[in-house]
Amino acid sequence: MLSVKGKVSHPVKGNGYTVTHEGEPVLLPGVGGITYNVKVGDNCMKWVGDHVEPGVSIKLDEEKDNNALNILACIGNKAIVRTGDAKGAEGFVTGKHGGIEHVLIYFDDETLEKLNIGDEILIKSIGQGLAxxxxxxxxxxxxxxxxxxxxxxxxxxxxxxxPVVAEIPAELMGSGLGAYTAARGDYDLTTADPEVLCQYGLENLRFGDLVALLDTDNSYGRCFKKGAVSIGVVVHSNCVIAGHGPGITTIFTSAKGKIRPVRFEKANIAYYMGVRDF
Incomplete structure (x- = not known):
């Protein structure tokens, strides 16, 4: 168990407008900051937003330090506020978002109201190397x-x-493919075809859901491999950009398909961590 920390990040908007996969420019809230009304366990498909991160997003400015934060922090790790009005409050890690390189944390409503951008959050990281x-x-x-x-x-x-809430075929996985490691960040279920999403029962996915990724090997990066199976956690919301959608952070993978997904509607980290009952 090793300490890592981050600071509550400011929301990120780039140049403002985003172009959807249908060619429409839109201006939407997205990643970063303290998200008051979006929580792990909520539906992740129906928000007015793009890559919305539930709860609190943290990051560090120094690249090497932020790399350690992103690799060592694990889903379920205890997170403790160390500065500001919410000092001493505890939550837990719900996911990791690649590209923007945020670690995402659940805190209760009382803590969210006391937090401020720039507050320091310490994580008791443990889990990488688990077997x-x-x-x-x-x-x-x-x-x-x-x-x-x-x-x-x-x-x-x-x-x-x-246990998983759904099974996702490899052809629906997009942004994040080809990454050199799955021990940080996420990759996206693509959502440009709503009929296919309904076909596989993916239209009502929730933040925190466990899902099976079929014919995908995440052992040393993210790739297609027939017969392989990976299990991931949904960490951010649906997106409007081509090749994007809800982000999924890997927690198990077997190149030889030694994982059997079993359907369980409550297979969600909010349920396992005792903050939602469904």
């Missing part, structure tokens, strides 16, 4: 070991059974 000894062909990453224990995983001697 399931009975399953050497399943790689684990970005996951706190205490959260893993809450997931009711089962091992039948050959396959690891993991």
């Amino acid at each position: 399931i000894e009975e399953m050497p062909e399943v790689k684990v990453m970005n996951l706190d070991p205490e959260l893993l224990e809450k997931m009711n995983l089962k091992f039948d001697g050959e396959l690891l059974e993991v």
Whole structure:
């Protein structure tokens, strides 16, 4: 267990307008800052926004320090406010957003009201290097070991059974493909075809949902591989840009397909962490 920290980031807007996959310029709220009304467990598909990050987004200005924050912080890690009016309040990591390189954190409403941009958040990072000894062909990453224990995983001697709310075919995965590691950031379910989303039951995904990514190997980056299976957590909202959509941070992957997804409607980190009941 190792300390890492970040500061509550300011929202990021670039040049303002974003062009949708249908060619329409739009001006929408997006990443960064303190998001008061969007929480882990909420539907991630229906917000007026683009790449919306639930809860609190943190980052560091120094690239090397921010790299350590993004790699070492794991979903489920305890987060503690160290400065400002909310000093001492505790929450937990809900995801990591690549590209913008934010770590995302859940805090309750009382804490959100006291936080300020620039407040320092310390994370007790633990999880990178985690392994399931009975399953050497399943790689684990970005996951706190205490959260893993809450997931009711089962091992039948050959396959690891993991609860998920949905299964996503590889052809729907987009932005973030080809990254050299899945031990940071996320990659996106693409959402330009609403009929296909309905076909696979993806139109009502929630922040924090566990999903199975079929025919995808995230062992040493993100790529298509027939028969491989990865499991990820939905970390940010739907997006309007071509090739983008809800972001998914990897927590398990098996190049040899040693993971069996099992449907469970409450397979969401908000449920496992005790902040939502569904």
